Amino acid sequence: MNLLRRLLFVVLATGALPLAAATAPRHELTGKVLSVDPERRVIRLHHEPIAGLMPEMAMDFAAPGTDLSAFQPGQRVKARLYAVDKGEYALEGLRVADAEQENLLEEAAFMLQSDTAAREPHVFREIGEDAPYFKLYNQRGEVVSLETYRGQRVVLNFIFTRCPVPTMCAAATARMMEIQQQARLRGLRDIQFLSVSLDPAYDTPAVLRSYAAARGIDTTNFSFLTGPEVAVRSLLAQAGVFVVPSAGLWNHTISTLVIDRTGRIADRYEGANWDIGAMLQRLSPEAEGTTAAR
Numbered sequence: 001m002n003l004l005r006r007l008l009f010v011v012l013a014t015g016a017l018p019l020a021a022a023t024a025p026r027h028e029l030t031g032k033v034l035s036v037d038p039e040r041r042v043i044r045l046h047h048e049p050i051a052g053l054m055p056e057m058a059m060d061f062a063a064p065g066t067d068l069s070a071f072q073p074g075q076r077v078k079a080r081l082y083a084v085d086k087g088e089y090a091l092e093g094l095r096v097a098d099a100e101q102e103n104l105l106e107e108a109a110f111m112l113q114s115d116t117a118a119r120e121p122h123v124f125r126e127i128g129e130d131a132p133y134f135k136l137y138n139q140r141g142e143v144v145s146l147e148t149y150r151g152q153r154v155v156l157n158f159i160f161t162r163c164p165v166p167t168m169c170a171a172a173t174a175r176m177m178e179i180q181q182q183a184r185l186r187g188l189r190d191i192q193f194l195s196v197s198l199d200p201a202y203d204t205p206a207v208l209r210s211y212a213a214a215r216g217i218d219t220t221n222f223s224f225l226t227g228p229e230v231a232v233r234s235l236l237a238q239a240g241v242f243v244v245p246s247a248g249l250w251n252h253t254i255s256t257l258v259i260d261r262t263g264r265i266a267d268r269y270e271g272a273n274w275d276i277g278a279m280l281q282r283l284s285p286e287a288e289g290t291t292a293a294r
């Protein structure tokens with residue numbers, strides 16, 4: 001592979017954008033899927049007029065880092081459009097916009113936000129308290145909540161797919177995969193692993209699906225969640241994760257919560273390099289029904 005091709009490969013593999021595209025203005029787009037060509041990595045949409053840019057029309061788009069097989073003709077979609085070259089456009093934040101599902105999530109986000117406000121000044125949830133209530137999309141675009149997993153243990157953390165720091169999100173995801181495998185090998189059952197994106201505007205279900213597929217993640221009990229910005233900000237605050245914008249991306253801390261079968265926070269682990277042995281112990285039958293004394 002020559003250098004240029006290798007560079008291009010890296011760009012495609014990480015979903016990172018050339019600087020010009022990264023700083024190009026974004027335009028909100030709403031449209032309907034006409035066809036999908038995952039091989040050519042192109043989705044054809046009939047989009048509504050985009051004020052000051054173009055009238056309604058049928059058009060082909062690239063959507064870097066997005067798993068296009070997540071889309072089907074006839075779906076109503078939303079995205080942010082940006083110019084990559086003269087007359088050539090790409091999409092970011094491409095997602096199915098089902099009005100009914102969006103309402104469900106907005107409603108839940110409002111409740112979560114109100115709950116966060118009501119908890120001021122002590123928003124953070126301690127070990128032993130109930131985990132915050134949320135409703136989000138998984139990487140398949142299905143609506144999930146903690147109730148979806150009631151009766152199971154949940155290991156929950158926060159990551160984002162564009163994270164440029166290998167020792168942070170990438171390491172945290174690798175650790176989640178490791179504990180998922182270790183738990184299975186030890187016959188520990190009823191455990192769900194959830195990673196909520198702290199960058200939901202970029203990490204759509206289709207981007208998360210792509211992220212999981214690129215890492216060969218077994219999604220039978222490891223899901224990636226995203227949803228309304230306000231819901232995610234509330235969840236982060238209640239989980240005690242600090243996130244600040246930084247050069248178009250995010251600086252953040254990492255925490256991992258273990259939630260028991262009744263929805264209570266049983267334990268938490270700080271940083272990306274938590275002790276797998278200690279987590280396995282926490283998930284063992286002997287530790288059931290207890291919370292960490294910290």
Ligand SMILES: [Cu+2]
Binds near residue numbers: 163164165169
């Ligand atoms: Cu990160």
